[in-house]
Amino acid sequence: MNSIGKQVLNALKNEISEIDYQRYIRQLEFNENDSKSNLAVFHAPNPLIANWIRTKFADKISHLFEIKTGVRPAVSIVVKTSTAATPHNVAVAVPSERPSGGSLLNPSYTFQNFVIGGSNQFAYISAKAVSEKPGIVYNPLFIYGGVGLGKTHLMQAVGNVMLSEGKTVIYTSVEQFLNDFLRHLNNKTMDRFKDKYRKCDLLLIDDIQFLSGKNQLQEEFFHTFEALRNENKQIIITSDKHPKKIGGIEERLISRFEWGLVADIQPPELETKIEIIKKKCEINRVKLDRDVINYVATIIENNTREIEGILSKLNAYSQLMGVDITIEFARNVLKEQMAEKRSNITIDLIMDTVAKELNVKSSEIRSKSRNSNIVYARRIAIYLSRSLTPNSMPQLAQYFGMKDHTAVSHTMKKIQELMKNDEDFRIKIEELSNKVSTVTDE
Template sequence: MNIGQEVLELLKEEITDVQYNRYIKQLTYDAKKSGGDLAIFYAPNALISNWIKSKYSEKIAHLFEIKSGSKVSVKITLKNSTDSKSKKQKNEQKQHSLLNPSHTFDNFMVGGSNQFAYAAVKSVSEAAGQVYNPLFIYGGVGLGKTHLMQAAGNVFQNQGKSVIYTSVEQFLNDFIRHVRNKTMPSFQEKYRKCDVLLIDDIQFLSNKEGIQEEFFHTFEALKGNGKQIILTADKHPKKIGGLEKRLQSRFEWGLVADIQPPELETKIAIIKKKCEINKVKLSNDIINYIATVIESNVREIEGILSKLHAYSQLMHIDIDLAFTKNVLKDQLQENRANLTLDTITNNVAKDLNIKPTEIRSKGRSKNLVYARRISIYLCRELTQNTMPQLAQYFGMKDHTAISHTLKKINELMKNDEDFKVKIEELTNKITSAS
């Protein structure tokens, strides 16, 4: 072990493991060129070099003096580029981007709810900085925004472009750290020199003036140099409160695309694809049941499949519909805890273009009877209300009228496939919106 390595080992005892592994461990001591009053270390990139210079150059020099007995000047620089070095830096850059390699366009399930966003991101991935810049994708939690964004990032990265993927929280933490360490030029070089910037959850810029100012200049620098920017949020730019007008307008410069909760057919396709990937065998009845009862959050699907698979393996039980319902009953109760009779009736009324008050009236027209039956059935299925409570809500004589309606509905579902599909679609819409 040379003296440079010995000094770094001494420094390791005085700093955190995170700082040592992330920065100091990356240094290489040049024993041949060092000597006398000069100690030369090589860093793999400018970010690490600048960080160590600002934080530990003096400390390293002090440890050299303790170890050797003489004062030295510490030089931390970048090694001359070589093919192997370039390859290593590319690998480090790839790791730094934090992209999930499993997020690809091929395994993203496309349906009516996300088709426009998918097409937009795919177009951008084929011509970075030339179309739809910035691309702004918005929608609820777990609908695939990050998957699409990272799918494009993986395409760019495979093309040899430098890609930064981060969340607003990580961007903010990075910003604060560089401000404290007085190394803002390194921060600006990192984010303004990349080819592609992907940022998740941009809505969290709200009411953060300092970081909004910095992000505005980062945006301007990248856009001005024809670099691609892709952003995601939970809502349209116009609806993000606490956002500077100039940022809001720039987010709309390129293209704004939304992702809606998946319709029943897309949910079924997603479940089948996840089953294939995770090697879980489910019958069509079970798949249809899961698609009907789960909320709009697509991430929930994998959790459900994992839960079913684990129960089946641990309890040595084949997965059937009854088993599935039993395993998921607690989860479904939690998902539907916030559903009310008004919520369900209003959704049915909206779908069938009827006023909610008409559904609860004494009207006997064919359309009203149809809507009332569906509302009663869904209220019974999706809430904990008793039949007497439902009778009171719908203005019926007593619980026997509710019982008769439920019996009629069950007969229709057995004999009328279109009616059954309508019930499933409404169940899906109501539980997705809850």
């Protein structure tokens, strides 16, 4: 008879794509000896696959365990050659209690692995300070920003520091906190719930915006917050927006979110994206040359979690086909991904994006102005319009008020020549191209 782990993976097969199953899930091995009712341990063949499954599928796997066993365990994905997870790695307050929704701290989420740039430096410095003086400075620490910008990484980096010092850490999301609350409420075991959440050294709670509209849960979280802070225990909260912009949450909670320090993370600039990719390659032992790294940096959106998926895809195709990852190979493997992004691109969209990025007006780009900045922007807009839309050169000449299609042809050759001879310019064009594609997804 199949083990419960194999049953869960078989059930997962019906909920994800065949490609994802064959490429990732099929390579997992359930470790029955190290697993417990509140902890499911799987082995993966390498760090890249382990990180990818942990990010994309751990919640689904945990949920399927709950359906089959009635208990929602933490899911640990460890590299086969490494030691399986041990109890001191588990981010829970009471060993006999299962985690609230089942989350382990990701051991790769450390300050050493976090790439610092202008977009996240303040949040990084703030989290580092908290890790050195928890409960003393910046309590609570509230980090906000878009999806995939590193909020959870910084939060868990603090958690990993404190775990290494023997402190008790709980990492949870609002959804997991709610599930745990309801379970204890229904079982009339609220004392155990309060002990778990109010007697830890560090509470990490992700996606606080989902507390919106949940009045009973807000009441419980308020008292949890008060109990921890009164004991000088550290609280770190993340959200997709500033506390004042979260609707449906009591004013007393909003004011407490701002008691310590509010730090934002902005989308990374190109240079930071490049450094993040280099770091991911180093961690996951993937070899990419400079051209491929630069290309990947230009096609990813603001969500840097995309990097894991792209590296995994490139690495998988490279191993299956037995070839090195060159720039031509990368473009070919990722062309469908880029084509899907670009299906709704229009000239007007390109104009708006170029105008915003180069600090000129759309009307100026279509004017007869010979100002060097405007000419520069016009050439780029023409090049992108020809590259990303199905419009012909005569159509573009008419749109931009040019004499005929030969003027468009001349502009295309000029931009192509610059891209060939100036790598920084080429990267800038590719980044603009991706930003246009990103807008179509919003």
